[in-house]
Amino acid sequence: METELRTIDDRINQRIFDTSLDLILVVDRIGTLIRVSPSSLAILGRPCTEMMGRSAIDFLYPDDLENTRNEMRLARKGRLMRNFKCRYVHHDGRVVPLVWTGVWSEPEQQHFFIGRDMTEHNAQEDRLHRSQRLEAVGQLTGGIAHDFNNLLSVVIGNLDLLSTHPGLDMKAQGYIGSALQASLRGAELTSQLLAFARRQSLVAQNFDLNARISGTIDLLRRTLGENIEIVTLFSDTLHPAVADPSQFEAALVNLTLNARDAMLSGGRLTIETDNVSLDEDYCRVNAEVAPGDYVMTSVSDTGTGMTQDILTRVFEPFFTTKPVGKGTGMGLSMVYGFARQSRGHIKIYSELDHGTTVRLYLPRAPETAVAAAPATVMQTAPSGGECILVVEDNADVRKVVVAQLKQLGYQTIEAENGQAALNILKHTDTIDLLFSDMVMPGGISGAKLAMLAKGLRPGIKLLLTSGFAKGVVQNGEDFPPAVDFLNKPYRRADLAAKLRGLLDAAPADNVRPEGSARRS
Numbered sequence: 001m002e003t004e005l006r007t008i009d010d011r012i013n014q015r016i017f018d019t020s021l022d023l024i025l026v027v028d029r030i031g032t033l034i035r036v037s038p039s040s041l042a043i044l045g046r047p048c049t050e051m052m053g054r055s056a057i058d059f060l061y062p063d064d065l066e067n068t069r070n071e072m073r074l075a076r077k078g079r080l081m082r083n084f085k086c087r088y089v090h091h092d093g094r095v096v097p098l099v100w101t102g103v104w105s106e107p108e109q110q111h112f113f114i115g116r117d118m119t120e121h122n123a124q125e126d127r128l129h130r131s132q133r134l135e136a137v138g139q140l141t142g143g144i145a146h147d148f149n150n151l152l153s154v155v156i157g158n159l160d161l162l163s164t165h166p167g168l169d170m171k172a173q174g175y176i177g178s179a180l181q182a183s184l185r186g187a188e189l190t191s192q193l194l195a196f197a198r199r200q201s202l203v204a205q206n207f208d209l210n211a212r213i214s215g216t217i218d219l220l221r222r223t224l225g226e227n228i229e230i231v232t233l234f235s236d237t238l239h240p241a242v243a244d245p246s247q248f249e250a251a252l253v254n255l256t257l258n259a260r261d262a263m264l265s266g267g268r269l270t271i272e273t274d275n276v277s278l279d280e281d282y283c284r285v286n287a288e289v290a291p292g293d294y295v296m297t298s299v300s301d302t303g304t305g306m307t308q309d310i311l312t313r314v315f316e317p318f319f320t321t322k323p324v325g326k327g328t329g330m331g332l333s334m335v336y337g338f339a340r341q342s343r344g345h346i347k348i349y350s351e352l353d354h355g356t357t358v359r360l361y362l363p364r365a366p367e368t369a370v371a372a373a374p375a376t377v378m379q380t381a382p383s384g385g386e387c388i389l390v391v392e393d394n395a396d397v398r399k400v401v402v403a404q405l406k407q408l409g410y411q412t413i414e415a416e417n418g419q420a421a422l423n424i425l426k427h428t429d430t431i432d433l434l435f436s437d438m439v440m441p442g443g444i445s446g447a448k449l450a451m452l453a454k455g456l457r458p459g460i461k462l463l464l465t466s467g468f469a470k471g472v473v474q475n476g477e478d479f480p481p482a483v484d485f486l487n488k489p490y491r492r493a494d495l496a497a498k499l500r501g502l503l504d505a506a507p508a509d510n511v512r513p514e515g516s517a518r519r520s
Contacts, residue, residue: 023088023098023115029076031056031069034110043098043117045091061087061095072111075104086115097122124285150394152489155183157400160492161407183489204342206240206365209248209273209295216249220256227266228259235274240365241295243342248297248362251335255299255358258332262303262356272298276361278345289345294361301357306350314348335360386503387411389428391421391436391449401435404492410499418444418452425456433503438466450480461502465490 017024017037023044024037033056036048044051044059051059060068064086071084087095098115105112159180163173213232221230241248252271259269276296283291306314315336335358339346343363350356388410392398395416402412413431415421417440425431434453438446446464453460465486479485486498 020114023113023117025056025111025113025115027056027072027111027113029072029109029111031072043115044088044096059088061089063087071100071102072104075102075111085118088115150397150488152183154396154400156180156489156491157397157404159183161400161403164407204242205245206242207245207248208238209241209297209362210234210238212245212249213252213271213273213297216252220253223253224256224260224269225266228263229266229268231268231270233270233272237275238273239275239293239295241362242365243344243362244338247338247342251338251360252297252299254332254335255360258358259299259301259303259356262301262305264303267302267355270298270300272296272300274298275364278361286345286347288340289361290343293364294344295364297360297362299358299360300355302355305352305354305356306348307352311348311350315346384408384410384500384503386432387413387430388433388435388499389413389415389421389424389431391415391418391434391440391446393417393437393440397437401495404495408492408496408499417442418446418449421449422452422456425453425460429457431457431460433461433463433499435463435465435499438464447478447480447483450483454480461505463498463502 017035020037020039021042022037023039024035025033026035027033033051033054036051038048040046040048040051046059056068057065067084068086071086084100085097086100087097090096097118099118100113100115102111102113104110159176162168163176163180168176213234217230217232224230256269256271263269274296276294278286278289278291278294280291283289314332316333336346338344339360339362345361347359347361348356349359388405390398390401390405390412392401392414393416398414398416402414405412411430413424413428415424418436419442421434421436422444425434434450436446436449440446440449444452446466450462450464453462462480462483463486464480464483465488484498484502486495
């Protein structure tokens with residue numbers, strides 16, 4: 001019976017040995033491999049028969065040899081084997097990270113090792129760390145962009161006011177124009193920062209990628225130069241995508257400019273579209289994207305390509321391999337933020353001296369989606385006589401806004417926070433429109449203030465503004481329905497047009513309370 005039990009145990013052990021997904025090694029005291037599990041072929045690309053009888057040194061990564069010897073010595077002295085890391089070299093030359101456990105058997109004078117391949121585990125950890133780093137940088141970047149937008153609001157607002165000042169000569173007008181252009185370029189940079197931080201304002205529509213790309217080709221040809229050949233490969237059965245079309249065009253231009261800079265002596269730029277379904281296996285490796293149907297735009301170049309070290313950093317804002325003054329490092333960061341905020345995905349494949357391919361995946365539009373109507377141009381009105389309640393916690397911004405409104409002919413009342421605005425609304429019945437910042441201290445955000453104002457004054461017109469995107473609301477609140485929005489920084493003309501559009505619009509379903517006066 002004992003013999004039969006031993007035979008059964010041997011069969012079970014052999015089956016475990018033969019079917020193990022981990023690497024099992026039996027090694028003598030000098031490091032010769034006595035037995036090797038068949039899993040060596042999957043893990044190291046080497047048949048077990050090739051390894052048996054040879055020294056483990058032949059397969060160990062040289063830098064880990066001394067540490068492995070030390071663990072074996074400690075085991076033979078009676079110390080239980082701890083988990084330890086030791087890398088082996090794959091048949092194709094790459095290094096395979098392994099975590100080992102083992103034990104020394106004194107009667108057999110043998111070491112028994114079990115090694116788990118950590119390649120995929122380490123890759124997932126690396127992807128997670130990169131994602132967390134980008135998320136942290138995004139939060140910091142978004143905050144800086146928001147504060148910078150407030151500063152630009154003051155600068156642009158004052159320049160707009162100054163430009164209308166009577167008695168300015170041509171030279172002064174030129175100085176103002178130059179300063180204004182520089183400020184607007186700063187606003188473009190903050191827009192890119194907000195794009196990376198996924199806090200830009202997007203107007204999602206379902207649209208045809210082929211048509212949008214075709215409409216941009218002439219611009220690309222002029223921008224890229226004659227030494228870049230542009231090839232398009234459009235899918236004939238392409239589904240509509242859901243995203244902001246104008247931001248898609250900006251992303252496409254950024255991708256093509258990066259491709260141009262990688263082809264200094266000219267080359268071929270290929271733009272391709274296709275329908276793609278990302279399955280769970282792909283999304284398990286790329287955790288930032290959800291499984292589903294997407295519409296893909298691929299931009300490929302025949303340029304210099306990138307090393308793996310550069311690839312791990314290409315989406316970081318301000319990271320660039322270009323010389324000083326040749327680029328801000330915001331192009332790919334903006335595309336990355338646009339893709340993520342659109343619930344899409346971006347993937348880069350590159351090989352040094354063989355070119356780069358960037359694939360941008362946008363969600364497929366549902367079959368029931370209806371294309372948005374073309375935007376109508378709002379008629380601007382230079383002036384008005386209504387009363388506007390301005391709510392802004394930044395005193396400098398508030399001062400400029402009030403000056404702009406007065407110059408446009410409006411009457412104004414100021415409040416530095418939501419609570420002060422509520423007190424004014426309760427005791428003043430001459431207010432026609434509430435113009436409030438979104439992010440404010442004191443517990444009452446612009447979104448909450450708008451809802452409370454509707455309750456107090458059902459007929460009041462509402463306009464909110466922020467350096468963040470419309471969807472970025474304090475305290476996890478939803479953006480209030482049927483409320484208009486204006487991005488900071490804005491021009492005086494944009495503000496005037498928005499106000500007149502709201503004030504001249506037909507009244508909402510709520511009626512204006514009796515007894516409230518309206519200034520004209």
